[in-house]
Amino acid sequence: MNCTRARSEIALWVGGDVDDRETLQLQRHVALCAECREYQSRMAGSLQVLQEPASPAAYNLHDSVWPDVQSRLSAQSQVEADRTERLNRWLPAAAIAVACLAVIAITSEPPPRHQRLDGQPLLSDGLIWQPSQPINSTPFVGWRVPDDQLRLPGVRPLSQNDRQTGWHNGRSISYDAPK
Amino acid sequence: MQSQAEISKPLTADVRPGSGVGDARLVEEARRGDRDAFGELVLRYEQRLMRVILQFVHDSEQARDLAQETFLRVFQRLDQFDASRRFGPWMFRIGVNLTLDFLRKRKRRIRWSLFSEHAGDKLPDPATPDPRAALDVSQEVRSVIDQIPENYRSVLVLRDLEGFSTSEIAAILNRKEATIRWRLAEARDRFQGLWTRRMERTAGSTENAKTGGEE
Numbered sequence: 001m002n003c004t005r006a007r008s009e010i011a012l013w014v015g016g017d018v019d020d021r022e023t024l025q026l027q028r029h030v031a032l033c034a035e036c037r038e039y040q041s042r043m044a045g046s047l048q049v050l051q052e053p054a055s056p057a058a059y060n061l062h063d064s065v066w067p068d069v070q071s072r073l074s075a076q077s078q079v080e081a082d083r084t085e086r087l088n089r090w091l092p093a094a095a096i097a098v099a100c101l102a103v104i105a106i107t108s109e110p111p112p113r114h115q116r117l118d119g120q121p122l123l124s125d126g127l128i129w130q131p132s133q134p135i136n137s138t139p140f141v142g143w144r145v146p147d148d149q150l151r152l153p154g155v156r157p158l159s160q161n162d163r164q165t166g167w168h169n170g171r172s173i174s175y176d177a178p179k
Numbered sequence: 180m181q182s183q184a185e186i187s188k189p190l191t192a193d194v195r196p197g198s199g200v201g202d203a204r205l206v207e208e209a210r211r212g213d214r215d216a217f218g219e220l221v222l223r224y225e226q227r228l229m230r231v232i233l234q235f236v237h238d239s240e241q242a243r244d245l246a247q248e249t250f251l252r253v254f255q256r257l258d259q260f261d262a263s264r265r266f267g268p269w270m271f272r273i274g275v276n277l278t279l280d281f282l283r284k285r286k287r288r289i290r291w292s293l294f295s296e297h298a299g300d301k302l303p304d305p306a307t308p309d310p311r312a313a314l315d316v317s318q319e320v321r322s323v324i325d326q327i328p329e330n331y332r333s334v335l336v337l338r339d340l341e342g343f344s345t346s347e348i349a350a351i352l353n354r355k356e357a358t359i360r361w362r363l364a365e366a367r368d369r370f371q372g373l374w375t376r377r378m379e380r381t382a383g384s385t386e387n388a389k390t391g392g393e394e
Contacts, residue, residue, distance in 0.1 A: 007368070008361075008364045008368075009364070011363070011364035011365075011367040011368050011371075012360060012363065012364050012367075014367070015338065015339065015363070015367065017338075017345060017360065017363065042371055042375060043367060043368070043371050046367070046370055046371040046374045046375070047339065047367060047371075049316070049320060049374060050320060050324075050335075050339050050340070050367075050370060050374075051339055051340070052316070052317070052320075063229075063243070064221075064222065064225060065221065065225050065229075065243060065246050065247045065250065066218050066221045066222055066225070066250075068247050069218075069221055069247050069250045069251060069254075070214065070218065072247065072251055073214065073251065073254060076251075
């Protein structure tokens, strides 16, 4: 055992914080090393001084903190009960208010920017469901693509010679694409 | 003076006469809202907790407030307590942490006040004699302990002044026992160094006073 390690262990040894094997090693070391023996002596003296005044202010059960703790716990319980009661009082009103706000939010929602004129959902952004003539007088004429360059994969653009089918007055009809 | 045997009593609180109920059962009952069970725990541990806190704050009123706060927090956190562990170290951990937090805040406040415009009021008056001269040994020891950094000081106080074992201190401070042992050795070494220097200074000043008086 070297002196550095011995000094660290001596600090524990003087307080009885080492086991029997370490005690034996330390005893052997201090028997041979005068400096460590001196260190052990100083350390034991200072520890004795340290442990002597270990009696802080007298304390007896008359000074028990329990009555104060108990009253503070009761006060806390009262505060929590009041809070719960207040919450219970306001909860129905708050729920009604939230419900009203939700109804207002739903009913005042603006219509979507693009929608099919017949009210059906929009299939794809950029394609607008729109007949070329008023819907009451002419049959459905197909898709109108706003941008001539727009192509959907797998969809062939309308040709003027194509025969088209559509719905008119609730019946399926076949007609020539408008020229 | 407190005997070493008294210091070294185990961390588990003494069971009060007439109540053979263990801590675990009382904790379980307190968790269910039984205030009397919690009161029993308070009565079991308050004396030792007060002593531990007093070792750090040296002010009985302040220690009392901190003890009350500790028990309130313990009650509020009973749900977080792991019932497979011992109640004592857990409770002391809350108390010691609360006390160390209090000391840190107080230190910050003092530091701040030194920089405030009233700092001059707080400086010692050179005309009045040094109050340290009147300190007895226990106060001298305390003043030396207070010079040791908090990490080491808390271990030193809990082991050498309050008699907790190193494994109990490890549980209280939530550190490994090896760390606690290392800090304890370091703390004792620092105390020894500071104490020796203090004694040498005192001896030197006494010698000077004698020499001055003879002249």
